[in-house]
Amino acid sequence: xxxxxxxxxxxxxxxxxxxxxxxxxxxxxxxxxxxxxxxxxxxxxxxxxxxxxxxxxxxxxxxxxxxxxxxxxxxxxxxxxxxxxxxxxxxxxxxxxxxxxxxxxxxxxxxxxxxxxxxxxxxxxxxxxxxxxxxxxxxxxxxxxxxxxxxxxxxxxxxxxxxxxxxxxxxxxxxxxxxxxxxxxxxxxxxxxxxxxxxxxxxxxxxxxxxxxxxxxxxxxxxxxxxxxxxxxxxxxxxxxxxxxxxxxxxxxxxxxxxxxxxxxxxxxxxxxxxxxxxxxxxxxxxxxxxxxxxxxxxxxxxxxxxxxxxxxxxxxxxxxxxxxxxxxxxx
Amino acid sequence: xxxxxxxxxxxxxxxxxxxxxxxxxxxxxxxxxxxxxxxxxxxxxxxxxxxxxxxxxxxxxxxxxxxxxxxxxxxxxxxxxxxxxxxxxxxxxxxxxxxxxxxxxxxxxxxxxxxxxxxxxxxxxxxxxxxxxxxxxxxxxxxxxxxxxxxxxxxxxxxxxxxxxxxx
Numbered sequence: 001x002x003x004x005x006x007x008x009x010x011x012x013x014x015x016x017x018x019x020x021x022x023x024x025x026x027x028x029x030x031x032x033x034x035x036x037x038x039x040x041x042x043x044x045x046x047x048x049x050x051x052x053x054x055x056x057x058x059x060x061x062x063x064x065x066x067x068x069x070x071x072x073x074x075x076x077x078x079x080x081x082x083x084x085x086x087x088x089x090x091x092x093x094x095x096x097x098x099x100x101x102x103x104x105x106x107x108x109x110x111x112x113x114x115x116x117x118x119x120x121x122x123x124x125x126x127x128x129x130x131x132x133x134x135x136x137x138x139x140x141x142x143x144x145x146x147x148x149x150x151x152x153x154x155x156x157x158x159x160x161x162x163x164x165x166x167x168x169x170x171x172x173x174x175x176x177x178x179x180x181x182x183x184x185x186x187x188x189x190x191x192x193x194x195x196x197x198x199x200x201x202x203x204x205x206x207x208x209x210x211x212x213x214x215x216x217x218x219x220x221x222x223x224x225x226x227x228x229x230x231x232x233x234x235x236x237x238x239x240x241x242x243x244x245x246x247x248x249x250x251x252x253x254x255x256x257x258x259x260x261x262x263x264x265x266x267x268x269x270x271x272x273x274x275x276x277x278x279x280x281x282x283x284x285x286x287x288x289x290x291x292x293x294x295x296x297x298x299x300x301x302x303x304x305x306x307x308x309x310x311x312x313x314x315x316x317x318x319x320x321x322x323x324x325x326x327x328x329x330x331x332x
Numbered sequence: 333x334x335x336x337x338x339x340x341x342x343x344x345x346x347x348x349x350x351x352x353x354x355x356x357x358x359x360x361x362x363x364x365x366x367x368x369x370x371x372x373x374x375x376x377x378x379x380x381x382x383x384x385x386x387x388x389x390x391x392x393x394x395x396x397x398x399x400x401x402x403x404x405x406x407x408x409x410x411x412x413x414x415x416x417x418x419x420x421x422x423x424x425x426x427x428x429x430x431x432x433x434x435x436x437x438x439x440x441x442x443x444x445x446x447x448x449x450x451x452x453x454x455x456x457x458x459x460x461x462x463x464x465x466x467x468x469x470x471x472x473x474x475x476x477x478x479x480x481x482x483x484x485x486x487x488x489x490x491x492x493x494x495x496x497x498x499x500x
Binding site: 006008080 | 348351354358362366368369379383385426438440454481
């Protein structure tokens, strides 16, 4: 197990380095830079000092240096939590992303908890009540969740929440709490505003997970050892929990790695529709304005979450089920 | 059956030394050379500890001689141990792979007898098949309960074990 952990962690380091390099280069590839748009605006207004101003801005953002120099300066800064200047407001990236990261993590954690809780309960129920009314209802909602685009569901829930339940909609807190330190009132307001985004973002993930858990559990429940256990008079609950559920739960563990980046990248459009102050809309803005430092920092954070998620899920799977698979070429 | 002296091949040990050194260097160099944020420093320090432990374990492997005898399996070296086949009470065979399709991985055998230290060996060890086969025979003779995973891994190595009833 130690050897496995060492090899996996050792793979993470070059992976993150290559991702960060590719991301930085690709964002910088299109012609122009983040100053170009600002200068175009000044030129269209007839500002005679526009070109001089452009040079000053390029020096301020370090854009006069070669790409590799800027990349390694950015990487060196990461170690002391300095991601450089953002072109959007000429403020450090660290200050821009601070609160948004916290709010994003709160929202995504709630979404993941929602996905796991709902899909676990419904998946187990659907598998143990195959072809009964509850199974059909769960399958129906599962397919609806898979088929309906998130932004459409967001619009519908916004309307229903406001008109029928009087919920405060849009944003992640009431306007009176913005720019204020955390308090019980602010925390309660965030919780109230979390309901709709969590349902919207979590529905598609839940639907997929229910289908997988149901299918895996049905496979396990039809195996010989379950029949033997039942014949020996074991209670249905014990029979379910002892082995079939333990084997069927592997997809949950395997999905940890995919869930984090999927939820973050998949929530950009929903965040725009619901006016959520999360990282998604800011990443979109940074990519549109070629704000390399800001966009690369966001994408690096997503990559780090992905790689850590994959590591955690691989380690858990190695502990839960260290079995050779048919088709693998085998041991040394 | 006479006893056999088994060791890890030199190239396997060197590869592990290289991994450990690369890990310590990659995690430790920023800590030494840069003014690192304290949370990142904590993560990097955890990495240094992990690779450091791996380095020590590799060195222990190099200094250990494994002896497979008709009645015992002995790890002769620092932190060594001995397993008496007649008193074997635990056997686990796990398979690990860092690849997505789980190919090109390695096995890890873990055996122990009552009151003794558990000995863990990897499939890189010379004569690993013989150790695993002898351990499986001893486990069957002693009625040691083996997990479904262990039985599946033994079968994949071509070592036959009688089907045990699942302990439901």
